Amino acid sequence: MDAAKLRNKVYIGYGKAAQRIGYVAQQFRATSAFNPMQTTPLQSLHASFTTNFSYSAPNKYGQAAWLGVFDGRQFVAGDFLSNAEDGVFFVAAMQTTLPIYCVQCNRTISVLRTSQEDAGGMIGYGGTTAENEVALMTGWPASILNGTKGEKSPVGLPADAKTPWYLLLFPSYGDIILRTSDIITDDIGRRYVVSSAELTDMGWRVTAMQGLV
Amino acid sequence: MADQSDVMNLLAAKAAAAVYPNGTGAPSITGTIVKIYPGWPVPNKLQTDINAGGVHISIYPLPTEKKVSVTLGRPYRVITTGTPTLVATVSGHTVTFSGAVSTPTNVYFLIDKVGYHYSVQNGDTLTTIATAMAIQVAGATSVGAVVTIPNVNSILARTGGIGTAARELRRQAKDFQITIWAPTPALRDTIASALDIALSEESNISLSDGAPAYMIYTRSFQSDASENYLVYRRDFVYTVNYATTQTIDAAQVVAPVMHIADTSNNPIKTILE
Numbered sequence: 001m002d003a004a005k006l007r008n009k010v011y012i013g014y015g016k017a018a019q020r021i022g023y024v025a026q027q028f029r030a031t032s033a034f035n036p037m038q039t040t041p042l043q044s045l046h047a048s049f050t051t052n053f054s055y056s057a058p059n060k061y062g063q064a065a066w067l068g069v070f071d072g073r074q075f076v077a078g079d080f081l082s083n084a085e086d087g088v089f090f091v092a093a094m095q096t097t098l099p100i101y102c103v104q105c106n107r108t109i110s111v112l113r114t115s116q117e118d119a120g121g122m123i124g125y126g127g128t129t130a131e132n133e134v135a136l137m138t139g140w141p142a143s144i145l146n147g148t149k150g151e152k153s154p155v156g157l158p159a160d161a162k163t164p165w166y167l168l169l170f171p172s173y174g175d176i177i178l179r180t181s182d183i184i185t186d187d188i189g190r191r192y193v194v195s196s197a198e199l200t201d202m203g204w205r206v207t208a209m210q211g212l213v
Numbered sequence: 214m215a216d217q218s219d220v221m222n223l224l225a226a227k228a229a230a231a232v233y234p235n236g237t238g239a240p241s242i243t244g245t246i247v248k249i250y251p252g253w254p255v256p257n258k259l260q261t262d263i264n265a266g267g268v269h270i271s272i273y274p275l276p277t278e279k280k281v282s283v284t285l286g287r288p289y290r291v292i293t294t295g296t297p298t299l300v301a302t303v304s305g306h307t308v309t310f311s312g313a314v315s316t317p318t319n320v321y322f323l324i325d326k327v328g329y330h331y332s333v334q335n336g337d338t339l340t341t342i343a344t345a346m347a348i349q350v351a352g353a354t355s356v357g358a359v360v361t362i363p364n365v366n367s368i369l370a371r372t373g374g375i376g377t378a379a380r381e382l383r384r385q386a387k388d389f390q391i392t393i394w395a396p397t398p399a400l401r402d403t404i405a406s407a408l409d410i411a412l413s414e415e416s417n418i419s420l421s422d423g424a425p426a427y428m429i430y431t432r433s434f435q436s437d438a439s440e441n442y443l444v445y446r447r448d449f450v451y452t453v454n455y456a457t458t459q460t461i462d463a464a465q466v467v468a469p470v471m472h473i474a475d476t477s478n479n480p481i482k483t484i485l486e
Contacts, residue, residue, distance in 0.1 A: 125398040128440045154438040158253050183441070189264070193441045211441045213260040 015071025022048030025083035035139035064143035068100035078171035088141040092202035103169050105141030112183040142170035164210050171203040215420035217274045220453045221251035224272045231411030269394040278387040287380045292423045295376025308370045310339040310358040321467040323369040373465030381456040391449045401445045426455035
């Protein structure tokens with residue numbers, strides 16, 4: 001027995017348990033930076049998600065992380081699992097012999113970056129507009145949960161409230177490196193401006209300010 | 214009276230005329246929907262409209278204003294004369310009422326230098342007015358709308374309505390901010406260019422109280438601070454010099470009376486004209 005063999009056995013065990021307690025989910029893996037959930041599923045398998053192995057506590061508000069119980073032998077970090085019953089999860093980490101760390105995704109996001117012409121000379125008005133935002137990633141499931149702070153909106157309308165901040169979690173892909181001031185939009189029409197983007201071995205952990213008038 | 218809400222409405226109307234030169238039923242100069250209003254944008258509507266490519270123009274008075282010197286005295290000026298709809302026509306020994314009866318209207322006869330007055334009441338008709346005048350004058354009779362006054366040398370008949378007069382209580386030069394909220398710099402430029410010309414074209418403006426007012430360009434500024442929100446903004450500040458006025462009802466004079474007195478203020482003669 002070595003670590004790799006032990007790990008496989010543990011995953012097989014998860015798989016057997018999931019057959020009894022989990023619904024059938026489909027596994028997706030991004031093949032490009034665009035619409036990973038529209039790729040062909042790699043497999044269908046039983047999967048269960050829990051907060052602890054005694055199944056004794058529900059997941060709570062503000063808590064994106066779950067433990068995944070499924071046969072993880074064909075998985076790598078960043079893969080998605082989706083079913084109608086439990087929703088969409090991405091595999092954040094598969095640390096050696098440890099439980100599979102999953103993040104529940106409540107939104108679908110696109111990551112945009114303002115571009116400007118590369119040529120020299122006069123190149124038009126400078127600024128972020130909807131037109132010159134280029135998509136780096138589109139259609140990615142992500143976790144968007146309330147952040148901690150808010151600040152005054154620069155729009156300055158009398159009816160403005162403080163602008164909220166959010167914490168976003170989603171997988172990294174390829175060599176795409178997010179930066180401050182990148183724009184993230186989601187499927188309910190919200191718009192976020194990246195404040196800090198931390199690239200971890202579990203994917204992107206981003207704090208972003210909501211940019212909604 | 215005119216106050217800053219009148220000025221805001223006027224600025225909004227001028228902006229609307231510049232942006233919708235063919236009327237609001239026709240497309241705007243940018244082809245997109247442009248909303249123009251006094252006040253401030255409502256966040257959710259501004260967001261929806263910006264996302265749809267629309268533009269908002271909001272108008273709001275700034276706290277800044279300048280003191281304006283005014284001349285001494287506060288004379289009333291006639292704004293409307295209150296031309297009556299009731300007409301009294303003298304012909305020989307008869308006075309005939311015609312036209313429409315409305316209140317308030319004063320009716321006055323000057324017969325052989327003696328005045329007779331009646332204020333038209335609600336529900337009066339030409340006939341009842343004629344009756345009301347006839348019973349005041351000795352020997353006069355009325356049939357329908359015609360009053361006959363025999364055996365007199367001169368008959369004058371006048372009708373007068375109630376107009377309005379106003380006076381300036383003070384005058385101020387107040388700054389008004391006209392803000393363009395656009396989804397792109399290009400749209401902002403198009404609207405701003407048209408708006409700037411339209412607002413600067415004519416400095417004399419008319420407000421509801423008829424007092425002279427004028428507006429002049431003061432400054433403008435542009436802000437991309439909210440570009441992450443996809444909101445591009447430009448502000449024009451125009452200074453509007455307008456009066457705060459008081460308006461009163463002013464009855465038309467139907468019975469001028471001239472008193473003549475000596476230097477000790479002893480009455481010599483009273484003349485009714």
